[in-house]
Amino acid sequence: MLLSWTSAVVRSAEEPLLAAGVPLMERAAFALHGQVLRVLRARRGRVRGARVVVLVGSGNNGGDALHAGALLARRGVQVTAVTCAARAHAGGLAAARSAGARVVSLVAGGGDGGRGVPTTTVEAAAGAAAGADVVLDGLLGIGASGTGARGPAGALVEALRQTPRSPHGPVVVAVDVPSGIGVDDGTCGGAVLPADLTVTFGGAKPGLLLPPADACAGDVVVVDIGLDLAAARPAVARLAPEDVAALWPVPDRHSHKYARGVLGVVAGTPRYPGAAVLCAGAAVLAGVGMVRFVPDAPTGRVDPGDELPPHGDGGPLAAAVLAARPEVVVGQGRVQAWVLGPGVDPHDHARRRTLTDALDAAVSDGLPAVVDAGALDQLPPRVGPQVVLTPHAGELARLLRARGEPVERAQVEAEPLRHARRAHELTGATVLLKGPTTVVVGAGGAVYAQADGPAWLATAGSGDVLAGILGALLAGRSQEVADDPGLVAALAAAAALVHGRAAHLANPGGPVTASAVAEALPATVAAVLGANGGARAAVAERRGRR
Numbered sequence: 001m002l003l004s005w006t007s008a009v010v011r012s013a014e015e016p017l018l019a020a021g022v023p024l025m026e027r028a029a030f031a032l033h034g035q036v037l038r039v040l041r042a043r044r045g046r047v048r049g050a051r052v053v054v055l056v057g058s059g060n061n062g063g064d065a066l067h068a069g070a071l072l073a074r075r076g077v078q079v080t081a082v083t084c085a086a087r088a089h090a091g092g093l094a095a096a097r098s099a100g101a102r103v104v105s106l107v108a109g110g111g112d113g114g115r116g117v118p119t120t121t122v123e124a125a126a127g128a129a130a131g132a133d134v135v136l137d138g139l140l141g142i143g144a145s146g147t148g149a150r151g152p153a154g155a156l157v158e159a160l161r162q163t164p165r166s167p168h169g170p171v172v173v174a175v176d177v178p179s180g181i182g183v184d185d186g187t188c189g190g191a192v193l194p195a196d197l198t199v200t201f202g203g204a205k206p207g208l209l210l211p212p213a214d215a216c217a218g219d220v221v222v223v224d225i226g227l228d229l230a231a232a233r234p235a236v237a238r239l240a241p242e243d244v245a246a247l248w249p250v251p252d253r254h255s256h257k258y259a260r261g262v263l264g265v266v267a268g269t270p271r272y273p274g275a276a277v278l279c280a281g282a283a284v285l286a287g288v289g290m291v292r293f294v295p296d297a298p299t300g301r302v303d304p305g306d307e308l309p310p311h312g313d314g315g316p317l318a319a320a321v322l323a324a325r326p327e328v329v330v331g332q333g334r335v336q337a338w339v340l341g342p343g344v345d346p347h348d349h350a351r352r353r354t355l356t357d358a359l360d361a362a363v364s365d366g367l368p369a370v371v372d373a374g375a376l377d378q379l380p381p382r383v384g385p386q387v388v389l390t391p392h393a394g395e396l397a398r399l400l401r402a403r404g405e406p407v408e409r410a411q412v413e414a415e416p417l418r419h420a421r422r423a424h425e426l427t428g429a430t431v432l433l434k435g436p437t438t439v440v441v442g443a444g445g446a447v448y449a450q451a452d453g454p455a456w457l458a459t460a461g462s463g464d465v466l467a468g469i470l471g472a473l474l475a476g477r478s479q480e481v482a483d484d485p486g487l488v489a490a491l492a493a494a495a496a497l498v499h500g501r502a503a504h505l506a507n508p509g510g511p512v513t514a515s516a517v518a519e520a521l522p523a524t525v526a527a528v529l530g531a532n533g534g535a536r537a538a539v540a541e542r543r544g545r546r
C-alpha cells in the first residue's frame with residue numbers, strides 16, 4: 001500500500017528531527033543523487049560527462065536539489081543550477097559551487113544575496129534544460145502555496161512546457177513533488193512541471209496519488225529519511241495487489257454458494273441488455289457465490305409497442321443474461337448485497353419500478369449496495385456507508401446539483417477529491433468517483449486513489465463490469481461490512497484495482513472491450529491472490545481440511 005501524508009503532517013514529523021540535528025536534507029539529497037545516477041546510467045550507460053540542469057526555487061526544495069547537484073558534479077556530471085528567486089538555499093549553493101557546478105540566475109543579483117550570480121533568460125535556461133540528460137526540478141516542494149508556480153519560476157515552467165517533448169529530451173526528475181501541483185489536494189491548475197520520476201521524502205504526498213496532479217508525477221519513489229509517520233493519519237492511500245489479496249473473499253473447502261455471498265442485480269433494460277450481461281457476468285467471473293438477476297414483475301412483461309416478445313419467465317432481458325451466463329439465477333430471493341442501476345433507462349417505467357423497489361429493500365435491510373448510473377437519481381436523501389455510489393464526473397455533478405450544490409462536470413474533474421468528499425458528506429454513502437484515477441471516499445475519512453487501468457479502459461460497458469466486481473466483493477464480505485462499514489471504501493478501491501488489472505491482462509498495450517475485461521477476471525483474481533504468495537488461498541484450503 002502506498003500511503004501519503006499532508007504537508008503539515010510531514011513538517012511536524014520533520015521538526016523534532018531537525019531540532020535534534022538529524023541531517024534530513026543531506027539524506028534526501030544523497031538519495032536523490034542516487035536516483036539521478038540510476039537514470040543517467042539507464043539513459044547513457046555512464047555518468048561522467050552527462051548534463052544535468054538543476055532548477056532551484058527559494059526554499060529547501062531547492063536546497064535538496066542543489067546538494068544533489070553537488071554530489072552529481074563530484075561524479076563528473078556537468079551541472080548547471082538555475083536559481084529562480086531572489087534567494088536560494090545558501091548551504092546548497094555553496095556546496096554546488098565548490099563541487100564545480102555552474103550557477104546562473106533568472107533574477108538579477110538573485111539567488112545569492114546579490115553576490116553577483118550571472119543572470120540568464122528564461123529562454124536560455126529553457127534551452128539548456130532541453131539539451132540536458134536530466135532536469136532536476138527543485139522549484140517548489142511542500143512549502144508551495146496555491147497551485148501553479150508563480151513569478152520567474154512560473155515563467156520557466158511555462159517555457160519548458162512549450163518545448164516540444166521528444167524521446168531524446170531530458171528526463172524530468174521532481175524533487176519531493178512536481179513543482180506547481182496542489183501538494184495536499186491534487187489540483188493541477190497553472191504552471192506545473194510534469195515529471196517522469198518523482199523522488200519524494202519521508203512518505204508520499206497526497207498530490208502524488210490524487211487526480212489530476214498524479215498524472216504529472218511519473219514514477220514515484222519514496223525515500224526513507226527517518227521520519228516517524230507510523231502514528232500519523234494518512235491522507236490518501238493506494239492499494240497494491242497484496243492489499244487486495246488480503247481483502248478478497250477466498251472460499252475454503254466447506255464454503256457453499258450461499259455462504260460465499262449471493263448478489264442481487266438490477267441492471268439493463270429489455271431494449272439494451274448489454275449492461276445486464278456485463279454486470280452479472282463480471283460478478284460471476286469475479287467469483288461471487290451466486291448472482292440473482294431480478295427481472296421486472298410480473299415476470300416477462302414488456303412495454304406495449306416493444307417489438308421484443310416476452311421470453312421465458314424473465315423476459316428478453318433475463319434471456320440475454322442467461323444466454324451469456326447460464327450460471328445466473330433469475331428471480332427474487334435472499335441476497336447479501338445488491339448492484340442497482342447499470343444501464344437502467346429511467347424512461348423504462350417497469351425497470352425503474354423494479355430498481356426503486358430493490359433500492360428501498362437494500363437500504364431498509366442495511367445491505368451493502370452498489371448504486372450506479374440509472375439508480376443514482378433514485379438515491380434516498382441519506383444512506384449508510386455500506387451503499388457505494390459509482391458515478392463518473394458528470395453523474396457526480398448532477399447528484400450534487402440535485403442536492404443544491406451548483407457544480408459542473410469540469411469542476412469535478414478539476415477537484416475530484418473535494419467533490420467526492422462533498423457527495424459523501426451530503427449522502428452518507430461511500431463514493432467511488434470513476435476516472436483515469438478512481439477516487440474513493442468512505443466512512444471515517446478514508447480516501448483511496450487507484451490508477452490501475454490503461455487509458456483503453458475508458459470504453460462502453462467498462463463501468464458495468466466494475467459494478468459487477470464490486471458487487472461480488474460486497475456480497476462475499478457482507479457480514480464483515482455489517483460489522484465495519486469503513487471496510488467498504490477499501491473494498492471499492494480493491495474492485496477498482498482488479499478492474500484496471502483485468503484490462504491490462506485482457507490485451508496488454510492495446511484496445512480492450514468490456515467483455516474482454518470481464519473474461520480476464522478469473523485470471524486477474526488468481527494473479528492478485530498470488531501477489532500474497534497465494535497465502536490466503538492456502539490458509540483457506542488448510543482450514544477447510546481440518
Ligand SMILES: NC(=O)C1=CN([C@@H]2O[C@H](COP(=O)(O)OP(=O)(O)OC[C@H]3O[C@@H](n4cnc5c(N)ncnc54)[C@H](OP(=O)(O)O)[C@@H]3O)[C@@H](O)[C@H]2O)[C@@H](O)CC1
Nearest residue numbers: 024025028059060061140141142143144145148149150176
Ligand atoms: N527542512 C528540511 O531540512 C528538509 C526539507 N526538505 C525539503 O524541503 C521542502 C520544503 O521546503 P520549504 O518549506 O522551504 O518550501 P519550498 O517548497 O522549498 O519553497 C517554498 C517557497 O517558495 C515560494 N513559493 C511558495 N509558493 C509558490 C508558488 N506557487 N510559486 C512560486 N513560489 C512560491 C515561497 O517563497 P516566497 O515567495 O514567500 O519568498 C516559499 O517560501 C520539501 O518539499 C523537501 O524538498 C526535505 O529535504 C527534508 C528535509
Ligand SMILES: [K+]
Nearest residue numbers: 137140175177
Ligand atoms: K519540486
